[in-house]
Amino acid sequence: MRGPIAPPQVPLAASRAEVFADLVQDSVERLERRWPQLADIDFLVLEVPRLEGRADQVAWPDDGVPLGGIVPAQDGRRARVVVYRRPVEIRTKGRDERAALVHEVVVEQVAELLGLTPETVDPRYGED
Numbered sequence: 297m298r299g300p301i302a303p304p305q306v307p308l309a310a311s312r313a314e315v316f317a318d319l320v321q322d323s324v325e326r327l328e329r330r331w332p333q334l335a336d337i338d339f340l341v342l343e344v345p346r347l348e349g350r351a352d353q354v355a356w357p358d359d360g361v362p363l364g365g366i367v368p369a370q371d372g373r374r375a376r377v378v379v380y381r382r383p384v385e386i387r388t389k390g391r392d393e394r395a396a397l398v399h400e401v402v403v404e405q406v407a408e409l410l411g412l413t414p415e416t417v418d419p420r421y422g423e424d
Contacts, residue, residue, distance in 0.1 A: 323399040364401040377405040
């Protein structure tokens with residue numbers, strides 16, 4: 297009888313979705329040091345944004361696919377920040393570039409949710 301190749305807590309291979317979710321979580325953890333109230337916000341990863349509205353409308357208002365979005369708190373539900381995995385992946389090459397864009401999207405969405413500028417949320421915003 298053979299034993300496992302790696303201990304149970306070590307994944308043999310993480311999926312692209314899991315790796316992406318880790319990038320979002322890393323970004324959130326960076327921001328939570330400065331903004332502890334982010335612990336009260338849910339951060340989600342969805343594959344792609346949904347089109348809202350009529351069937352004959354096939355584009356978002358600004359003619360671009362959003363990279364993220366927010367859902368304000370309402371009816372006892374916590375506020376949510378959503379990052380769309382596929383649009384971000386398509387715009388990046390490699391892990392470092394993807395991590396930088398994920399952080400930019402998270403900062404922008406948190407800023408919108410809190411009514412602040414991205415530079416206030418993260419003073420290093422836009423430096424990359």
